[in-house]
Amino acid sequence: MKLSLRIWILIAILVISLISIFGIPPAFLQKGVVITSVDTNSTAFEQGLAKGQIITSIDGQKISNLQDYTEIISSKFPSDAPVKTIFNTKDSEVILFTNSAPEITVSNIPKTNLKLGLDLSGGSRALIKAQDKELSLSEITDLVDITSNRLNEFGIADIKVVTVSDLSGNNYMLVEIAGATPKDLESILAQQGKFEAKIGEQIVFIGGSRDIASVCRGDATCAGIESCGEISEGYSCKFAFTIYLSEEAAQRHADITSNISINQTPQGNYLSEKLDLYVDDNLLNSLLVSEDLKGRVTTQIQVSGSGQGPTRNEAIESANEEMHNLQTILITGSLPYKLEIVKLDTISPVLGQEFVGTILLAGLIAFIAVSIIIFLRYRKIKSSVLLLATSLAEVVIILGVAAFIEWNLDLPSIAGILAAIGTGIDSLIIVLDESQQETSLSLKQRLKRAFAIILGAYFTALVALIPLLWAGAGLLKGFAITTIIGISIGVLITRPAFTDMVRIIGE
Numbered sequence: 001m002k003l004s005l006r007i008w009i010l011i012a013i014l015v016i017s018l019i020s021i022f023g024i025p026p027a028f029l030q031k032g033v034v035i036t037s038v039d040t041n042s043t044a045f046e047q048g049l050a051k052g053q054i055i056t057s058i059d060g061q062k063i064s065n066l067q068d069y070t071e072i073i074s075s076k077f078p079s080d081a082p083v084k085t086i087f088n089t090k091d092s093e094v095i096l097f098t099n100s101a102p103e104i105t106v107s108n109i110p111k112t113n114l115k116l117g118l119d120l121s122g123g124s125r126a127l128i129k130a131q132d133k134e135l136s137l138s139e140i141t142d143l144v145d146i147t148s149n150r151l152n153e154f155g156i157a158d159i160k161v162v163t164v165s166d167l168s169g170n171n172y173m174l175v176e177i178a179g180a181t182p183k184d185l186e187s188i189l190a191q192q193g194k195f196e197a198k199i200g201e202q203i204v205f206i207g208g209s210r211d212i213a214s215v216c217r218g219d220a221t222c223a224g225i226e227s228c229g230e231i232s233e234g235y236s237c238k239f240a241f242t243i244y245l246s247e248e249a250a251q252r253h254a255d256i257t258s259n260i261s262i263n264q265t266p267q268g269n270y271l272s273e274k275l276d277l278y279v280d281d282n283l284l285n286s287l288l289v290s291e292d293l294k295g296r297v298t299t300q301i302q303v304s305g306s307g308q309g310p311t312r313n314e315a316i317e318s319a320n321e322e323m324h325n326l327q328t329i330l331i332t333g334s335l336p337y338k339l340e341i342v343k344l345d346t347i348s349p350v351l352g353q354e355f356v357g358t359i360l361l362a363g364l365i366a367f368i369a370v371s372i373i374i375f376l377r378y379r380k381i382k383s384s385v386l387l388l389a390t391s392l393a394e395v396v397i398i399l400g401v402a403a404f405i406e407w408n409l410d411l412p413s414i415a416g417i418l419a420a421i422g423t424g425i426d427s428l429i430i431v432l433d434e435s436q437q438e439t440s441l442s443l444k445q446r447l448k449r450a451f452a453i454i455l456g457a458y459f460t461a462l463v464a465l466i467p468l469l470w471a472g473a474g475l476l477k478g479f480a481i482t483t484i485i486g487i488s489i490g491v492l493i494t495r496p497a498f499t500d501m502v503r504i505i506g507e
Contacts, residue, residue: 002504003500003504004497004500004504006493006496006497006499006500007497007500007501009493009497010393010493010494010497013397013400013493014393014396014397016400017396017397017399017400017401018396018400019400020113020400020401020403020404021112021113021114021396021399021400021403022112022113023113027109027110027111027112027113028111028112030054030109031056031062031063031064031065031109032054032055032056032063032064032090032109033054033055033063033065033066033068033069033106033107033108033109034052034053034054034055034106034107034108034109034110035049035050035051035052035053035054035055035104035105035106036051036105036106036107037051037104037105038050038051038103038104039103039104042102042103042104043096043097043098043102043103044094044096044102044103044104045103047094047095047096048092048094049087049089049094049102049104053089053090053091053092054089054090054109055069055087055088055089055106056088056089056090057087057088058072058073058085058086058087058088059072059085059086060086065108066106066107066108069106073101073102076101077098077099077100077101078099078100078101079099079100080099081099082097082098082099083097083098083099084096084097085097085098085102087102112403113403114399114402114403114409115402115403115406115407115408115409116408116409116410117176117408117409117410117411117413117478120409120410120411123176123177123346124176124177124344124345124346125174125175125176125343125344125345125346126174126175126341126343126344126345127164127172127173127174127341127342127343127344128172128173128174128175128339128340128341128342129170129171129172129173129339129340129342130143130337130338130339130340131337131338131339131340132338133337134170134171135171135337136171137163137165137171139171140163140171140172140173141163143173143337144161144162144163144173147161147173147175148161159175159176159177160174160175160176160177160408161173161174161175161176162174164470164477165470166470167467167470172342173339194206194207194278194279194280194281195207195277195278195279195326195329195330196277196278197275197276197277197278197301198275198276198278199256199257199260199271199273199274199275199276199289200273202256204249204252204253204256204275205245205249205252205253205301207329207330207331208330210246210248210249211245211246211248211249212243212244212245212246212249212330212331213244213245213246213299214243214244215241215242215243215244215327215330215331216241216242216243217241217324217327222241222242223239223240223241223242223323223327224239224240224241225237225238225239225316225319225320226238226239226240226304228312228315228316231308233308233310234308234309234310234311234314234315235308235309235310235311235312235314235315236306236307236308236315237306237307237308237309237312237315237316237318237319238304238305238306238319239304239305239306239307239319239320239322239323240302240303240304240305241302241303241304241323241327242300242301242302242303243300243301243302243303243330244299244300244301245298245299245300245301246299247297247299250297250298250299251297253293253297253298253301254295254296254297254298255295257271257289257293257294257295257296258294258295260272260273260294262291262294268290268291269290269291270288270289270290270291271288271289271290271291271293271294273289274286274287274288274289275287275288275289275301277303277305279326279329284305284326285303285304285305285306287302287303287304303326303330305319305322305323305326306319306322307319307320307321307322307323359414363418366418367388370388370391370425371384371388374387374388374429378432378436382505383432383502383505386498386501386502386505387425387428387429387432387498390424390428390494390495390497390498390501391421391424391425391428393494394420394421394424394486394489394490394494395417395421397489397493397494398417398420398482398485398486398489399417401485401489402482402485407478407481407482408478409478409482410478411478412476412477412478412479412482413478413479413481413482414482415479416478416479416480416481416482416483416485416486417482417483417486419479419483419486420482420483420485420486420487420489420490421486423457423461423486423487423490424486424487424490424494424495426457427454427457427490427495428495428498430450430453430454431447431450431451431454431495431498431499431502432502433450434446434447434449434450434453435447435450435502435503435506444503447499447502447503450499451495451496451499454491454495455491458487458488458490458491461483461487462484462487462488465480465483465484466480468480469481
């Protein structure tokens with residue numbers, strides 16, 4: 001049997017789709033664990049471990065999955081003294097000397113290149129708008145860029161920040177963070193992050209690149225925990241780090257301090273007014289200003305704060321977190337608008353796994369039911385098998401496209417795939433029915449007539465789906481995109497090939 005060009009195109013695209021989904025070599029054959037995040041202030045980061053690397057062995061012991069990694073790390077740490085640990089990745093070897101487990105998170109290597117959305121992987125999602133202001137498309141795009149930079153500075157992995165809009169033309173920002181709780185997401189996004197340093201009512205400098213030249217991070221000589229002490233609720237630890245002002249901000253500091261009087265105290269001589277640090281209009285700390293800095297242009301300022309906890313270790317952890325957050329605000333600056341969370345959703349990874357299992361089961365039942373109906377309807381093995389095989393090929397190609405463009409598959413996307421399968425089977429049945437009509441038309445003419453019907457249905461569906469790209473503030477976008485991809489693949493690739501297969505069998 002001689003295959004037509006359209007059938008060969010279908011076969012070629014099917015092979016490319018399988019490669020896109022599983023990769024070369026196939027992902028399910030790889031052994032090890034993949035690093036999903038690394039603390040940027042950790043020894044592991046400094047020595048070269050990075051997100052995306054695959055750990056294949058530790059101290060010569062092979063790592064096949066997450067359980068192997070956990071057992072080896074648990075047996076070594078914590079340790080009273082630093083111990084040597086050799087990490088072998090696919091590309092390098094990293095040696096650490098620590099007394100605690102490396103500050104990295106790992107997971108099993110995904111079996112495919114498909115990216116699962118929040119509904120399936122778990123995490124939190126927030127739909128956000130600016131308070132008391134309707135943002136234009138350019139303004140919401142700027143807000144998305146600033147928010148992405150801030151979340152990246154916070155060290156948050158697996159984030160998605162995009163612009164969405166509804167049918168009324170309102171623009172929103174959609175933020176999805178895998179593994180985060182709603183409280184975490186709300187605490188990060190609900191605040192504007194406005195940093196101001198004031199003497200009296202006069203602003204000396206603000207967060208952001210305009211006034212802040214650089215911020216010391218990850219260097220023990222200019223950033224770290226200074227002291228810890230007991231308080232009534234547990235422990236309190238003080239942190240301090242150095243920032244470097246721009247020349248303009250340094251001159252502003254000199255101008256403001258030049259007319260302030262000096263107080264003499266047993267601890268030393270200081271200006272009568274303090275440097276007050278505010279975050280979102282809340283006083284964070286008040287710093288004494290030495291008399292040496294009066295009227296002086298200085299670009300180096302030390303910022304301090306504290307963290308509390310019921311134990312000393314928890315207080316140190318809290319102080320480090322507070323310091324990191326403050327450093328981030330100083331680096332990125334404040335958000336241009338105060339934000340309001342319109343909708344906040346969360347889903348657990350366990351529930352996501354249940355969704356996947358339910359979807360696969362529903363798909364299998366639907367496939368069996370359709371197979372039975374097709375066989376009963378046509379009672380022709382070849383035609384029925386070709387119809388079902390073509391439908392499966394359509395699903396594989398849709399998933400291949402999703403993997404290639406790195407589209408996150410969430411529940412609306414899965415629903416879109418199922419809708420595309422349903423319309424695809426309808427179209428294939430039209431081809432089979434037209435091919436079996438007893439008319440004066442030739443088989444080729446009947447198939448052309450069938451394809452004309454399919455094209456009409458395609459454009460009708462396409463026009464109906466386009467508004468869904470904006471409906472529900474973009475939350476139905478996954479359904480619209482995957483359905484459009486599915487029906488377009490059907491019209492351009494699978495259905496023309498199926499028409500040729502029917503024609504070859506009929507002849």
